[in-house]
Amino acid sequence: MFDLDVRSRKPIYEQLVERFKVLIINEVMKTDEQLPSVRVLAQQLTINPNTIQKAYRELESQGYIYSIKGKGSFVSETKHAINTEKLEKVKSDFKKLVSEALYLGMTAEELQAYISDIEKSIGGGEQDDSSS
Structure with missing residues (x-):
């Protein structure tokens, strides 16, 4: 799902943010579609869950996603x-x-x-x- 460049000068969380933005903008991920959980994505990408959480917080602050406590993160409609x-x-x-x-x-x-x-x-x- 994601090709992360661990040798890049760009932080991994920024790479994640950019990848999710591309998926959302190109409507690969649809409105109200649930994003992978932090734990699952961290295991898939073998990176620290805090990195995933930071990327999700950034996406939420930019309006690309929204979170529901206990349910997860979802793609926003405000494209x-x-x-x-x-x-x-x-x-x-x-x-x-x-x-x-x-x-x-x-x-x-x-x-x-x-x-x-x-x-x-x-x-x-x-x-x-x-x-x-």
Whole structure:
């Protein structure tokens, strides 16, 4: 289920958080689906249960999952709110980067061409209006 890189500089709990986010965002894990228990996942991955617990707490604080005492952790329904929040951050970061590129001498036309190249390289993105 998870490929963890024990030699990576990224902490194991962060790797777990990222893997769960990918599964939830890509709807491999559905709304209200139960996550594996901390104990079971720790045994499967042969890592400390505290690491799993830390990853679950992080996912819960970010709104990806919710916990029910005595029952376990489940996938949250608030996916669209999470995407909206994330998109706002990306837009803010993008504005800063575009401003810096313009300041450094890049033209608006060069930026548009660059964005088009990126869009082509990723297959038009998720919101493509089938113009391919």
